[in-house]
Amino acid sequence: MSSATPLQEAGTGKKPVPRRLGAPAWARRVALPFGSFLLFLVLWQLLAASGTWSSTLVPPPADVWDAFVEVSTTHDGVRGYNGTYLVEHLGISLRRIAFGAGLGIATGVVFGLLMGTVGWMRSLFEPWITFLRTLPPLAYFSLLVIWLGINEEPKVTLLAVAAFPPVAVSTTTAVAAVPRGLVEAARALGASRWDVVKDVLVPSALPETLTGVRLAVGVAYSSLVAAELVNGLPGIGGMVKDAANYNNTPVVLVGIIAIGVSGLVIDGLLLRLERTVVPWRGRV
Structure with missing residues (x-):
């Protein structure tokens, strides 16, 4: 077996043989999260078994698993939690997020394009959007309930208002940062104002x-429990709030974990969409 280095092999005309420097990348990507999850479970079990806090405050993982099984099945004649399975609670909340965040995202993109291209509109609306972005959802949820009642309208509106500012701000900043040379070149070639927006501004601003x-969906998720504080059942946030009223910590944790896991899945889908729609990002 030759002991020549890759540099020596290149000098003698031999093709360097690639050497493996450890486990494949995909194995590390799987092993590290799985290992951190196991470590988290071990620390959680040790903390629950230490007796520092009562099981009402820090239930062991086994109790949370039992609660997950109970809210996911018909147990002792009771269907899920409050007559609704966990997956149904989650599906109803996801539908609210889809409507609310979808409306907020669409409005944010339109306002971002307008504020990025029309100077007076940015001066007019940007302070209001910044004001709205700094407000916590609970600050105006009670007002929405007074205006819209306790049905679906205030929940969807809250999620839309929460999702609107991140998209509007990022789109405005991206449009304003488009090089003027590209816009002027398009106009010199005879492009109309709409053509400039469609063929220059939108593709340039799309990554941001x-x-x-992604930020808007995250904000909508963080506002979910607040949106379902009033008449939130069925709904995963309403389930968490109702269980907290009865100190049912295992069900509260089940709801929190369900929100977090579904959020991870949706964020992964958005990342895949981003790689598909803007494959050049990070390469140029």
Whole structure:
């Protein structure tokens, strides 16, 4: 077996043989999260078994698993939680997020394009959007309930208002940062104002807009429990709030984990969409 280095092999005309430097990348990507999850479970079990806090405050993982089984099946004649399975609670909340965040994202993209291209509109609306972005959802949810009642309207509106500012701000910034040379070149070639927006501004702003969409979905998720504080059952946030009223910590944790896992899945889908729509990002 030759002991020549790759540099020596290149000098003698031999093709260097690639050497493996450890486990494949995909194995590390799977092993590291799985290992951190196991470590988290071990620490959780040790903390619950230590007796520092009562099981009502820190239930062991086994109790949370039992609660997950109970809210996911018909147990002792009771269907899920409050007559609804966990997956149904989650599906109803996801539908609210889809409507609310979808409306907020669409409005944010339109306002971002307008504010990025029309100077007076940015001066007019940007302070209001910044004001709205700094407000916590609970600050105006009670007002929405007074205006819209306790049915679906205030929940969807809250999620839309929460999702709107990140998309509007990111789109505005991206459009304003488009090089003027590209716009002037398009106009010199006879492009109309709409053509400039469609063929120059939107493609250039798309990567930052998609980042704003991811942020908007995250903000909508963080506002979910607040949106379902009033008449939120069925719904995963309403389930968490109702269980907290009865100190049912295992069900609260089941709901939190369901929100977090579904959020990870949706964020992964948005990342895949971003790689598909703007494959050049990070390569140029």
